Amino acid sequence: MLPAPSWKWAGLVITDEAGNYRAVMPIPLRKKRVFGIPYSWVVHQPFFCQFLGVFSPDKTLDPTPFIRLMQQYFRYGSRFCIHQSSGVIEPFAFERVDTKATQVLNLSLGYDALYQRYSRDRKQNLKRALAANWAIIESTDSEPLIMLFQANNTDGIDGGVANWAYDILRNLVAELGRRNLMTLHYACRNGRIEARALFVYEGNRIIYLFNAASDVGRRGNARTLLIDQMIQKKAGMELVFDFESPEKVSIREFYQSFGALEEPFYELRWSRLNAVERIGRAVMNWLR
Incomplete structure (x- = not known):
């Protein structure tokens, strides 16, 4: 049986002159292990969390600097999902950018x-x-x-x-x-x-x-x-019902039978590991 993974959270924050938060982007981190020995904290999407993003009451805030800084500061992202409303993703900055989709209903229709x-x-x-x-x-x-x-x-x-x-x-x-x-x-x-x-x-x-x-x-x-x-x-309320759809076709079709429509989000992966860390990653993938 696999051991429980080590998790922690980091965050990118903008504050105003009084120190109040203007915007926050949470970043989930998981410690990767080789032969049971932890070797690095990497960005990794947590369980029961379909996607994240920049949280702010200011809807005009440009989230691009958050995404860039996360990718620059953390050298390895095994999987980070972010809502499409968080801005245009620059594919060249990442090893992979995949477009996923959830299924949603606009409940304001009544x-x-x-x-x-x-x-x-x-x-x-x-x-x-x-x-x-x-x-x-x-x-x-x-x-x-x-x-x-x-x-x-x-x-x-x-x-x-x-x-x-x-x-x-x-x-x-x-x-x-x-x-x-x-x-x-x-x-x-x-x-x-x-x-x-x-x-x-x-x-x-x-x-x-x-x-x-x-x-x-x-x-x-x-x-x-x-x-x-x-x-x-x-x-009738200004709400969105999110089915948090998996990729399994039969389940997605079940949600679509309620009239749900696709809403895209991005799945990002990147790597700037050194030689030793790349070997550790290769060993982990081989052991799986």
Whole structure:
């Protein structure tokens, strides 16, 4: 079993004359290891975080200097994802720049307009879910969420899921709960939890961060109901519903059946390692 990775955060900050923050770009760092010996902090996108960017109330702020400085200061970026609104990425400054996409809904349209964009199958499955009389429970307890995922969703993940990844999720849910930045809903039948959905609030976004369902939950379209209820609750507000889409085609098509549209973001990689560090990286890749 792989050991838990070492993580820490850095940040680039602009302050005003009084020392108040005007803009911040968080930078996640992970310590790479060779034969169990840590050798370097590298920029690496953390779990349960689709993309980052420059956070500022000033929407006219140019984020390009942040991106340049990060790439100049940290010599190796194994993976850093940034929202496209953060500006134009200069490909020549990076080893790789890949354009990815998430799926989003503009909730300001109102529920009637959003529902009309559901696919025919999605509308039919929603009707079936409503007829199934699911009991929907709001909770702050992440353990049923994790247990449901372990029992029903890990088989399709290459290499499985390490225990430390669940610890990260537990800590994340606890902290989000303390800050009132999440909603966790369970769908129950006959006293058993058969599906769950974790929604996280960030700025004007509602992020469908984590979900799982048993066979009963999938056949009963419980996740369709959980998503639709959140859309109904927030429809008409100046919010974006972000499905945080993976690259798996079947899942992306499921989200698109709610009328979701693609929203791009960038995945950046770069390297200015010295000879010894390049050897260490090659050894790590070979050991995998």
